[in-house]
Amino acid sequence: MDKTVNQKAWFLVLPVFLVVAFSAVIPLMTVVNYSMQDTFGNNQFFWNGVGWFKELLDPSTDLGGRFLASLGRNLLFSAIILAIEVPLGIVVALSMPREGWSVAACLVILALPLLIPWNVVGTIWQIFGRPDIGLLGYVLNHLGFDYNYVSNDVDAWVTVIVMDVWHWTSLVALLCYAGLKSIPDAYYQAAQIDGASRWAVFKAIQLPKMNRVLLIAVLLRFMDSFMIYTEPFVVTGGGPGNSTTFVSIELVKIALGQFDLGKAAALSLVYNLIILIVCWVFYTVMTNAGTDRPAKEGVA
Amino acid sequence: MESIAWMAWTLPTAIFFALLACTLGVMTWLAAVYPEAERVGVLTIPTTRGDRLFISLVLAAVIHLVWIGLVGTDPIFTLPIGEGVEVSSLWLATVISLLSAVAIFRTV
Numbered sequence: 317m318d319k320t321v322n323q324k325a326w327f328l329v330l331p332v333f334l335v336v337a338f339s340a341v342i343p344l345m346t347v348v349n350y351s352m353q354d355t356f357g358n359n360q361f362f363w364n365g366v367g368w369f370k371e372l373l374d375p376s377t378d379l380g381g382r383f384l385a386s387l388g389r390n391l392l393f394s395a396i397i398l399a400i401e402v403p404l405g406i407v408v409a410l411s412m413p414r415e416g417w418s419v420a421a422c423l424v425i426l427a428l429p430l431l432i433p434w435n436v437v438g439t440i441w442q443i444f445g446r447p448d449i450g451l452l453g454y455v456l457n458h459l460g461f462d463y464n465y466v467s468n469d470v471d472a473w474v475t476v477i478v479m480d481v482w483h484w485t486s487l488v489a490l491l492c493y494a495g496l497k498s499i500p501d502a503y504y505q506a507a508q509i510d511g512a513s514r515w516a517v518f519k520a521i522q523l524p525k526m527n528r529v530l531l532i533a534v535l536l537r538f539m540d541s542f543m544i545y546t547e548p549f550v551v552t553g554g555g556p557g558n559s560t561t562f563v564s565i566e567l568v569k570i571a572l573g574q575f576d577l578g579k580a581a582a583l584s585l586v587y588n589l590i591i592l593i594v595c596w597v598f599y600t601v602m603t604n605a606g607t608d609r610p611a612k613e614g615v616a
Numbered sequence: 617m618e619s620i621a622w623m624a625w626t627l628p629t630a631i632f633f634a635l636l637a638c639t640l641g642v643m644t645w646l647a648a649v650y651p652e653a654e655r656v657g658v659l660t661i662p663t664t665r666g667d668r669l670f671i672s673l674v675l676a677a678v679i680h681l682v683w684i685g686l687v688g689t690d691p692i693f694t695l696p697i698g699e700g701v702e703v704s705s706l707w708l709a710t711v712i713s714l715l716s717a718v719a720i721f722r723t724v
């Protein structure tokens with residue numbers, strides 16, 4: 317038998333190895349080192365053991381209170397935008413045309429918000445929502461609503477959520493549309509012969525066929541909203557008070573605002589761990605959803 | 617050493633990363649010398665040794681954090697070395713992590 321393994325190929329991995337080392341491994345090691353120490357600058361560090369982690373996980377301390385509160389806000393935000401964007405995205409995808417020139421037009425219009433950089437989206441909504449010069453804020457106030465995202469918590473939340481829905485529903489819609497397009501006509505013809513209602517077609521054919529893309533959409537949107545920074549930072553700056561301060565905004569405040577490298581490092585490690593676990597679940601579910609193993613089919 | 621002073625290395629973290637690097641080295645050597653096939657365990661997903669190591673490490677991190685948050689790090693006893701070395705209760709979390717790693721390698 318010929319030898320098919322060529323060990324020289326390992327050299328091709330070297331660039332990736334170097335990039336990962338400098339962009340991920342070395343920074344991560346440094347963060348771990350910082351999380352165990354305290355510093356006043358000038359590369360002078362003092363050993364603190366797991367002190368920062370203790371503080372971080374204790375809600376009665378300043379750091380712990382801020383971390384857990386921002387984590388709670390972040391989870392609430394993710395839950396709300398998922399609850400809005402996923403059903404809305406499905407509705408948009410279902411109402412899109414299936415053929416003709418209007419398909420291209422719809423796709424372009426839907427893709428537009430996705431192409432706008434985060435801080436531009438933030439700036440657009442920041443001006444759009446201003447009660448004095450913004451179209452949205454001005455109109456709402458003249459219709460009798462007391463809308464001001466700078467001073468009212470609920471208004472700030474509504475603004476940030478509507479902004480996210482505006483920015484990202486298209487992603488869900490485009491993914492669902494791709495899922496819908498992959499359903500062969502035969503399914504619809506069979507449904508027509510059976511005299512199935514519109515709802516029955518959706519429940520028995522379209523939803524099951526979209527379920528993989530929906531899974532991708534939900535997990536992508538969850539990860540993105542869980543790491544959101546720029547948009548709320550540009551619009552509300554985390555305010556009023558701390559009401560729209562999400563975990564990443566809190567992290568930047570601690571790391572760069574207060575220059576508490578130890579606290580920030582501990583926070584980012586825990587944050588990183590949460591994201592790592594979610595990513596792993598994401599990856600595992602994605603890679604195993606399509607495989608038809610006998611063991612799984614028996615259960616289903 | 618002046619050039620990497622910003623990395624703020626300490627002996628405990630260096631030992632931690634050295635052990636981690638050794639583990640990865642051993643796993644690589646094992647994969648080369650004793651190749652293995654994926655298997656499906658209690659999680660109903662196919663896993664290799666590397667997957668099981670990853671799950672063990674992540675779980676160990678979670679166990680330690682939960683321990684710090686719920687139990688704390690008070691010393692449980694003092695080793696009679698020199699003036700006495702206090703042993704933190706966090707080592708119990710490490711023991712639990714090792715036991716859970718063994719369980720994961722056998723069942724997952």
